[in-house]
Structure formats: structure tokens, C-alpha cells
Amino acid sequence: DQQVKQNSPSLSVQEGRISILNCDYTNSMFDYFLWYKKYPAEGPTFLISISSIKDKNEDGRFTVFLNKSAKHLSLHIVPSQPGDSAVYFCAAFISNFGNEKLTFGTGTRLTIIP
Amino acid sequence: NAGVTQTPKFQVLKTGQSMTLQCAQDMNHEYMSWYRQDPGMGLRLIHYSVGAGITDQGEVPNGYNVSRSTTEDFPLRLLSAAPSQTSVYFCASSPSPRKQYFGPGTRLTVT
Numbered sequence: 001d002q003q004v005k006q007n008s009p010s011l012s013v014q015e016g017r018i019s020i021l022n023c024d025y026t027n028s029m030f031d032y033f034l035w036y037k038k039y040p041a042e043g044p045t046f047l048i049s050i051s052s053i054k055d056k057n058e059d060g061r062f063t064v065f066l067n068k069s070a071k072h073l074s075l076h077i078v079p080s081q082p083g084d085s086a087v088y089f090c091a092a093f094i095s096n097f098g099n100e101k102l103t104f105g106t107g108t109r110l111t112i113i114p
Numbered sequence: 115n116a117g118v119t120q121t122p123k124f125q126v127l128k129t130g131q132s133m134t135l136q137c138a139q140d141m142n143h144e145y146m147s148w149y150r151q152d153p154g155m156g157l158r159l160i161h162y163s164v165g166a167g168i169t170d171q172g173e174v175p176n177g178y179n180v181s182r183s184t185t186e187d188f189p190l191r192l193l194s195a196a197p198s199q200t201s202v203y204f205c206a207s208s209p210s211p212r213k214q215y216f217g218p219g220t221r222l223t224v225t
Contacts, residue, residue, distance in 0.1 A: 009154070032212060043118070043204050043216030044157070089156060093212055101172060102211055104149075106156035 003027045004092050006105040014113050019077040021108050023090035026071065030092035034102070035064060035075050038087045047088075048075070077110075085112045116140050118217035120205050126223045127195040135190040135220050137205030143215075145208045146188040147172070148180065150201040151219075157204065162211075163188055195224045 005024045013019045023033075031052040036044035050057040050064045050073070057064050063076045077084055090105045121136045139146065147162035149172075159172030163182040177199060179191040188207075192199060202221050206214040 004156075006156075034212065036216075041218070043206075043218050045216070046213050049213065091157075101159055101162065102147075102214065103159075104157040106154060 001026075002106070003030075004090060004103050004105040006088075006090060006108050008108050009106070010109040010111070012111045012113055013080050015082060016079045019075075019080045019084065019110055019112070021075040021077075021088050021090075021110065023073045023075075023105050024071060025073075025092050027092070027094070027103075028071065029094045029096075030103075031095050032093040033064070033066060033073050034091045034093070035062075036089045036091060036104075038089065038107070044089060080110075080112045082112050082114055085110060118205055118207050118215055120203075120217035120220050122220060123218070124221050126225065127192070128225055129195060129197060131195050133192050133195065135192070135203055135205075135222070137188045137190065137217060138186050139188075139205075139207040139215075140186065141207060141209075141215070142185060143207035143209050144185065145211050145214070146182065147206050147211075147214065148178070148188070148190045149204045149206065150174065151204060152201050160190065160203075192222075197224045200224045 034049040035047040037047045038044040048062050066073045087107045087109050089107045091102045118139045144165045148160040149157040158174045161180040163169045205217045208214040
């Protein structure tokens with residue numbers, strides 16, 4: 001049972017345009033969400049996160065939006081650059097004692113076309 | 115500061131063999147975890163530890179053992195390798211389970 005889903009396995013975007021990566025979740029207990037970026041032959045690296053008390057968090061070119069009623073979050077990258085080509089994973093977390101686990105989505109491969 | 119290190123980078127095993135994947139961190143993090151990454155499956159948690167002497171199962175623990183005798187080290191043992199365990203394995207550490215720092219991975223092939 002996949003509690004965190006990324007329904008687009010891949011996405012191609014022109015350099016300079018906006019990249020939008022989507023993530024859906026089914027467990028309403030999730031209250032903290034993260035995005036990780038992964039280059040080939042490397043481990044994932046943390047990109048940006050958002051708590052469920054917010055609906056938006058920005059960090060430079062990266063913005064994460066959270067829609068709790070739709071159980072949906074998205075990552076916007078503006079403007080997209082060739083170095084953004086990577087696999088992006090969303091992850092979710094329940095902040096209560098006794099549940100110390102991140103649940104990851106299946107990933108979206110983003111390709112930025114020069 | 116080396117961060118999270120994993121050895122070996124690559125390994126080929128025959129079915130039935132056992133081996134240990136090593137993971138070490140020098141950031142004094144309490145939380146460590148092991149994931150496997152398979153095509154179309156994302157990152158799935160195998161085992162995790164919230165501190166020395168404390169381990170627990172994740173989503174896909176069968177066929178794997180862990181122990182945590184020190185804060186720095188969190189080895190993953192494959193008891194009797196099977197082709198279904200062919201995967202890329204990532205170790206991670208963090209001060210809390212949220213923002214985890216991943217190692218570079220071990221690519222394991224079981225024939």
C-alpha cells in the first residue's frame with residue numbers, strides 16, 4: 001500500500017521554464033513533508049521541507065506547496081537549470097512519539113532540456 | 115567531516131552467501147537507517163535505529179539483520195542472499211528522522 005505517490009515517473013522541461021513535481025499522500029496523519037534530490041551514483045540529498053501548519057515554503061528557486069485538504073504537495077523550480085536534472089523524491093513523516101520513520105514516494109526523474 | 119560512508123560501493127554475491135554492508139557516520143547522529151532503492155519502488159525502509167542498542171524494523175526487513183553497538187556504526191547483514199535482494203542500498207543518519215543525510219550507496223547484485 002503506497003502511502004506516498006508520485007504519479008509521474010518522468011518530466012521534461014525547457015531550461016528557464018518552471019518545473020512542477022507533484023506528490024500525493026493517503027495518510028492524513030502525515031504532518032511533515034520533505035523533498036529530496038538524487039543524482040546518479042549518489043545518495044539522495046535534502047532539498048526543502050514543509051510542516052502541515054504552513055501551505056507554502058520557499059528557498060531560493062525552490063518552493064513547496066501543501067494542500068492538506070487534497071492531500072497533495074508540489075515542488076516548483078523556477079527557473080529550471082540543467083543542474084536540476086535529477087530524480088526527485090517526496091517523503092512524509094508523522095510527528096508523534098513512537099513513529100520515527102520517513103515514507104518515500106517512488107520518485108520523478110526530471111530532465112531539463114538546454 | 116566525512117559524513118555518512120558506506121562500504122563496499124559494489125558487490126556481487128551468489129545466492130545463499132552472506133555479507134555485511136558497512137555504514138559509518140561521524141556527525142554524532144542518534145538516528146540511522148537503511149533503505150533499498152528499486153526501480154519504480156522508491157526508497158523503502160529496511161531497518162532503523164534511534165540510538166546505540168536500539169533497532170527496529172522498517173517496511174521490508176525480511177532477510178536482513180542489523181545491530182547498533184556504537185553511535186557511529188550501523189551495519190546491515192544479509193543472512194542468505196537471494197536474487198530479490200539485488201538493489202541499491204542506502205544508509206542514512208540524522209539528529210532526527212526528518213532531515214536525513216544519505217551515504218553514497220552500495221550496489222548489490224545477487225546471482
